[in-house]
Amino acid sequence: VGDRAARERMIPMGRLGTVEETAEAVMLLVRNGYMTGQTVHLNGGLYFT
Numbered sequence: 035v036g037d038r039a040a041r042e043r044m045i046p047m048g049r050l051g052t053v054e055e056t057a058e059a060v061m062l063l064v065r066n067g068y069m070t071g072q073t074v075h076l077n078g079g080l081y082f083t
Contacts, residue, residue: 046079 042049059074075081 044080045077049078051076051078 038050056076059076063069063072063074
């Protein structure tokens with residue numbers, strides 16, 4: 035899968051996301067009954083085009 039440090043250098047935020055950060059995003063979507071049809075990008079600003 036590659037070198038972790040090399041992957042982190044590619045991410046604009048400079049690090050991989052944590053399990054806690056992912057869980058917070060999931061809970062936001064689960065708790066908010068008024069939110070519909072959203073896409074949440076948990077990628078630290080890294081986009082492949």
